[in-house]
Amino acid sequence: MYLCSVKALVEHIVSRLTPYYPPEEAQELAYWVIQETTGMSRFDVRTHKGTKNIPNLNIIIQKLCEYVPVQYIFGHTEWLGLDLKVSPATLIPRPETAELVELVSSRQPAVGSQQSALNVLDIGTGSGCIALALKLKHPEWTVSGLDKSREALDIARINADRNKLDVQFFEADILTDTIGQYDMIVSNPPYIRPSERSTMTENTLRYEPAAALFVPESDPLLFYRRIAMLHAAPVLWFEISETQGEALLVLMGEHGYKAECLYDMYGKQRFVYATYNS
Ligand code: GLN
Secondary structure: OOEEEHHHHHHHHHHHHOOOOOHHHHHHHHHHHHHHHHOOOHHHHHHOOOEEEOOOHHHHHHHHHOOOOHHHHHOEEEEOOEEEEOOOOOOOOOHHHHHHHHHHHHOOOOOOOOOOOOEEEEEOOOOOHHHHHHHHHOOOOEEEEEEOOHHHHHHHHHHHHHOOOOOEEEEOOOOOOOOOOOOEEEEOOOOEOHHHHHHOOHHHHHHOOHHHHEOOOOOOOHHHHHHHHHOOOOEEEEEOOOOOHHHHHHHHHHOOEEEEEEEOOOOOEEEEEEEEOO
């Protein structure tokens, strides 16, 4: 039982997490835990003078020390104005993927006369984050998402309900199934080579779904190649590995797409925008 000042709680959590996380991250996690368990706002956590009791604090800290992502501990995360359920069946939405959504929104394609009512597909939707964020920004669009994981689709559908967004999610394996025609496809497919494991955090390696992260060492672009081959949309948006930009531009060119790389907030090549002129 920890009935103590919020400041003391923060210090306690930070000191327990310090062996496992860099200082700023330990601090962020402490704020996160207190906000979640007390319902306080971030501002209140920083300024609160009273005392609080967090009944399961030890269990929560223990999980964090085992590198369970805080989003999985509490089962949800806030992202681009959405409250999203997440579990180890889905990736935790990333800040760079939020940038992808912003880019897609800022460069709406002119597809004939349907410019205002695009039909958009999110491939490998996971928690549904990209599809739902696009629908939230563009209610006039028809947005759907596919995934091969039923567990992920269950979560995506819960997220559509939770955020009151009309997005359809369906099961398909993009590598083997065919899909219909769309005005635009957006995808953050698996793109990490196993040899890049050493650059990843324990949180991701231990708990996030490997199937959503990793590609075969020998063929890291397979998802992009398949999507380009299908010619299922005249506009494609991808999140990519910073190491694969040039190769991906060549690949898109081979399938008749004119493509360009865009950079993320860390200055890394992170997105590809490709258009097809028939
Ligand atoms: N950007 C994610 C990460 O670094 C990977 C997402 C993906 O493979 N599509 O963990």
